[in-house]
Amino acid sequence: MYIRVLEIIFFFYFASHIPITIFIDLQALLPGYVYPQVLKDLVEWYAKEFKDPMVVNPPVWLRSFIWCEALLQLPFFPIAAFAFLKGGCKWIRIPAILYSTHVVTTLLPILAHILFFPFPMKPHPGPQTSQQRWLLVSIYAPYLVVPVLLLLTMLLSPAYSPSSKSANVGKARKKRN
Numbered sequence: 001m002y003i004r005v006l007e008i009i010f011f012f013y014f015a016s017h018i019p020i021t022i023f024i025d026l027q028a029l030l031p032g033y034v035y036p037q038v039l040k041d042l043v044e045w046y047a048k049e050f051k052d053p054m055v056v057n058p059p060v061w062l063r064s065f066i067w068c069e070a071l072l073q074l075p076f077f078p079i080a081a082f083a084f085l086k087g088g089c090k091w092i093r094i095p096a097i098l099y100s101t102h103v104v105t106t107l108l109p110i111l112a113h114i115l116f117f118p119f120p121m122k123p124h125p126g127p128q129t130s131q132q133r134w135l136l137v138s139i140y141a142p143y144l145v146v147p148v149l150l151l152l153t154m155l156l157s158p159a160y161s162p163s164s165k166s167a168n169v170g171k172a173r174k175k176r177n
Helices: 002-023 037-049 060-086 090-116 130-140 142-156 165-176
Strands: none
Touching: 002 060, 002 142, 060 090, 090 130, 090 142, 130 142
């Protein structure tokens, strides 16, 4: 039962990530004319309201992460969403492990940057107080927590553990007897 709950969480995570990536995150890489003004305004509002200058003017290292999101992760999102909606798809195990380890390794420097970087006040103010920094961390945190949960599920859950060849042979013998 708990595995099915996790699969539904993973489904919503991946399904929601598709529009977030296309309409929000990729604005940092694509020319402005690609997006309607309402989406550009949404990003500007978010950056101002939550003091997240990284979405309107990402550092070069963050742009490299966004390129990885666009080219590696985005094609994976609908595949993963399908697998977790369907449930019990053991074939998603290795891709999910690769995805989750990749995302965790990108989120750690992002969170460190939020917590420790001395953000300027202009042109796009960043978080200055501990409260502002922790608020921004809380916005990014689900993108660390869910991949860690996904990784642990893929590594530790019997529902996703790979079946060894000898175990399958033993099961086949018992069925014949």
